[in-house]
Amino acid sequence: MAYAAGIVRDAIIDFLTQHQREASTSEITHAVSRLIGPVASSSVRSYLNLNTPGLFTRVARGHYRLTLTGETALSGDFALAHAGDARLIHADCFDWLAQQQENRFQAVVTDPPYSLLEYSPTHTAKLRAGKGGIWRLPPSFDGRQRAPLPRFTVLNAADRENLWLFFARLAHSLHRVIVPGANVVVASNPLLCHLVASAMSSSGLELRGYLVRQVMTMRGGDRPKNAHNEFNMVSVMPRSQWEPWVLLRKPLEGRAQDNLRRWHTGGFRRPATDKPFGDLIRSHPTPAGEKRIAPHPSLKPQGFMRQLVRAVLPLAQGEVLDPFMGAGSTLAAANAVGYRSVGVEIDADFYQMAKQSVQRLSALKLKNE
Incomplete structure (x- = not known):
């Protein structure tokens, strides 16, 4: 049969990307035939030999691997660490x-920064020093110390335009490095999800809807600032519950x-x-025990992340990418x-936090598992 x-x-x-190691010509021919239909071994050998030492490297007689595969391709000039079946890269994700190589990953699950400045060195230094920066410090109305939350409501028109360009x-x-049909699932918030959807679908990805994490948050529900007594029956915006x-x-x-x-x-x-698989997942704020393991300001709970991550690989085959790893909740899941x-x-x-926390988070036993 002739193929394009x-x-x-x-x-x-x-096949070699999935296989993650060398394979014999007969193994490769068998795998290719399963993927696209009957293929002559001579055709496979011609591709392997014609592209050597480009795409494929001959490691022994009749055995080949991808030239850029495994950890060499993943890490390049960047730091690489392991945590179970997860690999952690210290890099700017766009450079990395x-x-x-093309068609490398089968799914993406990530929680990117939203004000763009919030995770810059200047503002993360303020966050770690407890001085807030552009982070919103929730009130200690019940006597508990609360972690700062990112401020979404202070973005001006220029910020929103930059955010659109970022996404x-x-x-x-991502389009180049994920396979056809790969799911891309991006955490957002009610004020900006339309912008994320517009920007990412403009670059060739198909919008497939929204998944709702049903959770009570600290956002919204407040009375008018400096006029809460005068308008004590007014909420400026709804208290977010999703x-x-x-x-x-x-x-x-x-x-x-x-x-x-x-x-x-x-x-x-x-x-x-x-x-x-449904588009509503009931959840809860991240438990204190998980925050002690990984004190990241945007840490998502394992109870939610495991349900989501499990769903994104329909045949339980492939590899999940998180280009904004944070403390590693996606990898732990x-x-x-x-x-x-x-x-x-x-x-x-x-x-460094993720290197320490991924395996500890993944080892947690949850009530419903």
Whole structure:
């Protein structure tokens, strides 16, 4: 059977990327035939030999691997650490993504910064010193010390434009390194989720809706500032009881079933055969015990993250990427459900925190598990 130019080559790359080690010509031929249909071993050998020493490296007679694969491709010039089946990279994610090969990851789950300045060195220094910076310090109305929260309501028109450009750039960078049908799930908030959806869908990703994390937060519900007695029956904006996560997808190759066979993704994994994955997940604020393990200001609870991360690989095959790793809650959840994952973090302190916290978070036993 004749295939369009590049189809056999791409199938070989897909298999060796998933395989994560060298393979014999017969193994590669068998895998490619399963992905795209019957292929002659001579055709596979011609691709392997013609591209050597470019895409493929001959490591022994009749055995090949990807030239850029595994940890060399992942780390490049950046620091690399391990935590179970998770690999942690200390890098600017945009620089790091630019060095990764195409069609590398099967899903993305991430919680990016939103005011853009909030995680800059200047403002993280203020945060760590307890001086706030552009972070909102919740009142200690019950006598408890509360962690600062990022301020979403102070963004002006220029900030929102920069945020749109940031998410458009992120989508463009991710589009190249994820496989067709890969889910991209991005944490957001009710005031800015429309902007995230618009920016990322403008760069080639398909908007697939929103996932709702049902949780009571500290945001909203306040009376007018400096006039709370005069307008004691007024809330300036509703008290937020949900957190939106924007759902996007790299366009499929062919039908959903075709994409699932070739790329192992193109949908969400069901909790059970008789129960579809739903877009509402009941949650709670991150427990104090998890915050003690990983005192990151935006740490998400494992009870929620494990449900979400489990769902993004429909066949439980592949690797999950978090380009804004923070303290590593996505990677910890991936470890807990048995997935491989990669996280990237630019902040040195948060990177060190993740190195210590990922395995401890993944080892937690939750009530409903």
